[in-house]
Amino acid sequence: MTTETMEAPAAAAPTATPPHPLREFWGYFSANHGAVAGLVIIVAVVLVALLADVIAPHDPNVTNTALALKPPFWQEGGSIAYPLGTDPIGRDILSRMIHGARLSLLIGIAVVAISIALGTVLGLVAGFFRGITEIFIMRLMDIVLTLPSLLLAIVIVAVLGPGLMNAMLAVALVILPHYVRLARAAVITETSKDYVTAARVSGAGTVRLMFKEVLPNCTAPLIVQASLGISTAILDAAALGFLGLGAQPPSPEWGTMLADAREFVLRAWWVVTFPGLAILITVLAFNLLGDGLRDALDPKLKR
Secondary structure (H helix, E strand, O other), rough: OOOHHHHHHOOOOOOOOOOHHHHHHHHHHOOOOHHHHHHHHHHHHHHHHHHHHHHHHOOOOOOHHHHHOOOOOOOOOEEOOOOOOOOOOOOOOHHHHHHEEEHHHHHHHHHHHHEEEEEHHHHHHHHOOHHHHHHHHHHHHHHHHHHOOOHHHHHHHHHHHHHHHHHHHHHHHHHHHHHHHHHHHHHHHHHHHHHHHHHHOOOOOHHHHHHHHHHHHHHHHHHHHHHHHHHHHHHHHHHHHOOOOOOOOOOOOOOHHHHHHHHOOOOOOHHHHHHHHHHHHHHHHHHHHHHHHHHHHHHOOOO
């Protein structure tokens, strides 16, 4: 062995560069093929909702009794001008479903935005201010959870009056306890960690601890719950619309479309099948997306 070889320093072992957080997230998320399929469906529904005025072949509210209950184009008597047929007063079902996607997404996003904002604040307050404050908030949420969600929403809308805005508020109040309980549990877990203690010792006030230190570390479970909450909101709003308590005619909301066509189920299957499938596929897509987000954001579930 030569002197040069002995004196040569050992080559430093190459250090592995940690992956970008977004790349790591996508790696875990894309491993769930159902979640990817759900994401694709949701993106398609969002594009349809945004471009509804462009891609809808007809005005969703224009009636023509001469075309009432026209079957889909592949059945006898159908027309390619009305691919999915018409409803009892001659409105194009496809156009109403396309515009209904906009309403349904608006309902889901607005309801979840209200619930997650109010629920996060209440959860933070309950987690930081223990004692009587926590007991009051959590027992109130427990009372809401003991009541059937749809029945409670019906009662709230019956008090406030039927309408889209009141239905959205009712559904938001019904799903509120889930966000409060989730935020409180996350806050209690985070407040026991060293970084919160260090921030408190350095002089951080309660408001700063709540919203700057703890809240950013509680977002993962809230994001997962929000994706699942959108599907719940769409489903509950459709149920209220079906009962005549949600969006009012002639709004092309999917639940209202089912309510308008329930008398013609046996003689015109398409008037309920296609709006029902739209609700089913959209709700399923958001549930699949929520499962994928849970797998990607929860460290305990990362493979």
